[in-house]
Structure formats: structure tokens, C-alpha cells
Amino acid sequence: MDYNWQFHVIYDYWPVFARGAMVTLQITLGATLLGLLIGLPSGIARMAKSAWWRMPFSCYVEFIRATPALVQIVWIYYCFPILFGFQLDAMTTMVVALGIHSGAYIAEIVRAGINAVDKGQFMAARSIGMSYLLTLRRIILPQAGQKMIPPLINEFANLMKLSTLGSMIAVYELLQESNNLIASTYRPMEIYTFLALVFFAITFPWIWLSRRLEIRMQRHA
Amino acid sequence: MLDIKNMSKSYGSLAVLKDINLQVGPGDVVAIIGPSGSGKSTLLKCINFLEPYDQGEVRFNGELVGYVEKNGKRALAPERRVNTQRSQMGMVFQNFNLFPHMTILQNVIEGPTRVRGVGREEAIRDADTILNRVGLSDKREVKPTRLSGGQQQRAAIARALAMKPRLMLFDEPTSALDPELVGEVLAAMRQLADDGMTMVIVTHEMSFARDVANRVVFMEGGYIVEEGPPQQVFSSPSNARTREFLARVLN
Numbered sequence: 001m002d003y004n005w006q007f008h009v010i011y012d013y014w015p016v017f018a019r020g021a022m023v024t025l026q027i028t029l030g031a032t033l034l035g036l037l038i039g040l041p042s043g044i045a046r047m048a049k050s051a052w053w054r055m056p057f058s059c060y061v062e063f064i065r066a067t068p069a070l071v072q073i074v075w076i077y078y079c080f081p082i083l084f085g086f087q088l089d090a091m092t093t094m095v096v097a098l099g100i101h102s103g104a105y106i107a108e109i110v111r112a113g114i115n116a117v118d119k120g121q122f123m124a125a126r127s128i129g130m131s132y133l134l135t136l137r138r139i140i141l142p143q144a145g146q147k148m149i150p151p152l153i154n155e156f157a158n159l160m161k162l163s164t165l166g167s168m169i170a171v172y173e174l175l176q177e178s179n180n181l182i183a184s185t186y187r188p189m190e191i192y193t194f195l196a197l198v199f200f201a202i203t204f205p206w207i208w209l210s211r212r213l214e215i216r217m218q219r220h221a
Numbered sequence: 222m223l224d225i226k227n228m229s230k231s232y233g234s235l236a237v238l239k240d241i242n243l244q245v246g247p248g249d250v251v252a253i254i255g256p257s258g259s260g261k262s263t264l265l266k267c268i269n270f271l272e273p274y275d276q277g278e279v280r281f282n283g284e285l286v287g288y289v290e291k292n293g294k295r296a297l298a299p300e301r302r303v304n305t306q307r308s309q310m311g312m313v314f315q316n317f318n319l320f321p322h323m324t325i326l327q328n329v330i331e332g333p334t335r336v337r338g339v340g341r342e343e344a345i346r347d348a349d350t351i352l353n354r355v356g357l358s359d360k361r362e363v364k365p366t367r368l369s370g371g372q373q374q375r376a377a378i379a380r381a382l383a384m385k386p387r388l389m390l391f392d393e394p395t396s397a398l399d400p401e402l403v404g405e406v407l408a409a410m411r412q413l414a415d416d417g418m419t420m421v422i423v424t425h426e427m428s429f430a431r432d433v434a435n436r437v438v439f440m441e442g443g444y445i446v447e448e449g450p451p452q453q454v455f456s457s458p459s460n461a462r463t464r465e466f467l468a469r470v471l472n
Contacts, residue, residue, distance in 0.1 A: 129308025
């Protein structure tokens with residue numbers, strides 16, 4: 001290999017990575033929050049008895065899960081303004097698109113969590129006269145919630161990786177900053193390698209945490 | 222108090238309850254016995270509409286359960302009405318179904334505070350009285366998983382009693398218990414009966430049925446085959462199938 005490694009580039013330009021990391025984190029947190037706001041009611045609605053509630057949310061979940069996140073992002077960035085007249089800036093587009101995207105996956109996590117709660121819990125709550133919604137709120141969701149935490153943490157880690165798609169619409173997250181840096185320093189090896197390490201460092205702790213929680217819950221079951 | 226007329230229910234094409242007629246008056250203790258699959262549990266769940274019934278009627282204190290009748294047509298009753306009807310009946314399940322994320326005390330006050338709007342202080346006082354009756358006062362701050370099966374079932378009975386129901390439904394309350402724990406639950410139930418509670422109990426405990434019930438109903442294949450006072454049904458059943466069942470179970 002004929003490459004002249006110059007890792008001091010990273011040392012010299014570390015504020016660039018720090019800036020990019022901040023944007024990456026902002027996108028991830030924003031999308032997670034939005035995803036939870038969309039996903040929680042969607043998951044509950046998918047389990048409703050009435051098809052009027054189930055159908056629209058099922059369509060949403062199935063459609064989003066079957067299309068690539070990148071396609072959803074560019075659609076919102078380029079097609080939305082044509083349809084609705086106003087343009088979202090790139091950063092907001094990322095949060096909205098990834099929020100809608102993860103909402104569909106979170107809806108499935110919520111649905112699975114609720115299903116995992118023993119049916120007898122429903123019967124017992126209804127038998128003392130609790131309404132369906134009260135039962136969900138007081139009895140089912142608290143129990144489902146515990147089971148949902150590991151997959152939700154996983155989803156958070158996923159979103160962190162998906163934030164790199166922002167580089168396609170010029171959001172100055174980590175990948176975009178890295179690309180620009182490479183354009184001015186001609187050091188793809190060091191920069192991309194360091195980029196991968198940075199992602200590993202900010203993503204892996206969450207995956208490790210979610211696995212530990214899963215094991216802990218298995219033991220307590 | 223409970224008036225069931227010509228009630229039937231099917232799951233799709235499978236008929237599980239056929240032409241059920243049953244009257245339960247205040248203070249009655251009705252034991253329902255019969256082989257597995259005879260529809261006993263389903264009958265219980267139709268009484269408080271945890272399962273909807275298809276034909277006939279179930280009336281609780283004169284009011285039709287689960288449906289409303291308008292101009293001779295029947296429609297499903299609004300959820301609020303059914304919830305109120307359910308809150309006046311208590312149910313105890315084979316698998317206890319206590320809320321595992323709450324303490325015993327929280328389990329017992331959940332219904333009164335959240336459904337009937339009783340103040341927390343008053344609910345706790347009532348709960349302590351009931352827990353004392355079933356012998357669980359020292360377990361009020363404990364979570365259900367720490368209790369034995371017998372204790373959990375007694376806690377479940379307390380939770381049902383906290384709603385001050387007029388009718389208590391028991392779905393094989395001791396079937397999931399180790400034999401040495403069955404006695405404490407039956408004792409709690411016997412005390413309830415002595416105190417005048419109206420009870421419908423699906424059970425395999427024949428001696429309990431004979432001693433505590435004032436009426437025994439034998440079900441098989443979705444029908445009520447025989448009904449009468451325990452002395453009659455157990456000692457001199459009039460129906461051959463009743464005799465067969467008792468012979469199998471009582472030897």
C-alpha cells in the first residue's frame with residue numbers, strides 16, 4: 001500500500017468533527033422524539049377493534065417500512081414544496097423525514113409490546129369496570145413499556161446511523177463535514193476511518209446498553 | 222338478581238353455549254360443574270360480557286347486559302354502560318391476573334379510585350378492611366410475584382370485593398393452585414358465602430360445591446343438563462350423564 005498516513009489531519013481539524021457530531025445528535029434526538037410521538041399512538045391504533053382506526057395507521061406503517069429512508073427524505077425535501085408551497089430547510093427535513101420513518105418502526109415495537117402483555121390483564125381490568133383506554137394507560141402500557149425499552153434503544157442507534165443520509169441534501173452532519181474536509185485535505189483514508197470510529201463510539205454504547213437490558217429482563221422474567 | 226333466558230353463543234360455526242336458562246337470586250351460591258369444554262367458563266364471561274353472547278338475554282338486576290333494545294332491535298350497549306354493569310359484578314380468575322407492577326394495596330384500590338372515583342384515603346381504609354378479612358393485611362406493600370398462589374388468589378378476591386359488587390363470579394378459582402393452598406382460598410370463599418354474597422362458582426372442588434352451594438348446575442356440551450340442590454344432584458342425580466360425570470370425578 002502506497003499511502004502516506006497523516007493522522008494529524010484529524011487532530012488539526014477536530015472542531016469540524018465536533019460540529020458535525022452536534023448536528024448528528026440533534027437530528028437523532030429530534031427524530032427519536034418525533035418518532036415516539038407518532039409511533040406510540042400509531043401502535044395503539046393498530047390494535048383497535050374498529051377498522052376505521054386500524055386501516056389508516058396500518059397503511060402508514062406498511063408503506064413507510066417498505067420504502068427506503070433516503071427516498072422518503074428526498075421526497076420530503078424536493079416534492080413537498082411543490083405540493084404544499086413552502087420549503088423546509090435541510091435540517092428540519094431530516095428530523096421530519098426520519099421522525100416519520102422511525103414512527104412506523106416504533107409503532108411495530110409498541111404493538112409487539114402490548115401483545116406481549118398477558119391477555120388476562122385485560123380481562124381483570126375490564127372485569128372491575130375499567131374502560132379500554134384506562135386499561136391501556138394504567139395496566140397494559142406500564143407492563144408493555146418495560147418490554148419496549150431495548151428495541152427502542154436499538155431504534156435510537158439506527159437513527160443515528162440514518163442521519164448520515166442528511167449528507168445527500170447537504171445537511172452539515174458528520175458525513176457531510178467529513179466529505180468537505182476530504183475535498184480540502186485530500187485525506188480520505190484518515191478521515192473516513194476516523195468517521196467510522198466516531199460512529200462506532202457514539203452508537204455502540206447504546207446497542208450494548210439495550211442488550212444488557214434485554215438480558216436483565218430475561219433473568220427477571 | 223341474575224336472569225339468563227335462552228342464551229346461546231357461538232365462535233363462528235362452533236356453538237359453545239346452547240339455550241342457557243338460569244336464575245340466580247340474592248344470597249344464592251350456585252356451583253357450576255361439568256367436564257372441560259362444556260362452556261362453563263364461557264358462560265361466566267358472558268354474564269359480565271367479557272365475551273358477547275349471540276342470542277337470548279342476560280339480565281342483571283333487570284337490566285340487559287351488553288345490549289340495548291330500541292324499537293325491538295338490539296344493538297351493542299355503549300362502552301360506558303357495560304363498564305358500569307361490570308363494576309357491579311366481581312370476577313376471580315383461575316390465573317389470578319393481579320397487576321404485577323403494583324403492590325397488593327394498589328391492586329385493591331385501583332378499581333375504587335379509578336373507576337368509582339372514591340377518594341384515596343377512603344379507598345385505602347376500605348382496602349385494609351377487606352385485606353384483613355382475607356388474611357393479607359401484612360402483605361399490603363408487597364408485589365404479587367412475591368406471594369404464594371393461595372395468597373395471590375385471596376388478593377384477587379380482595380380486589381374484586383373492593384368494588385362492592387352485588388354478584389361475584391369465580392372461574393375455577395383453585396384449579397391453578399397447589400393442593401395445600403386450595404384450602405385457604407376455599408375458606409375465604411366460604412366466609413363470603415356465609416356473609417350473604419351472591420356467588421356463581423365454576424369449580425372442580427366437589428366437596429366444596431356440596432357443602433357451600435345451595436344450588437348445583439351440571440353442564441355438558443354447552444347445555445345445562447341438570448340443576449338442583451347439592452343433596453339431590455350429588456346423591457341422586459336424575460340425568461344419566463350427570464351420573465356418569467360424577468362417577469368419573471368422585472371415585
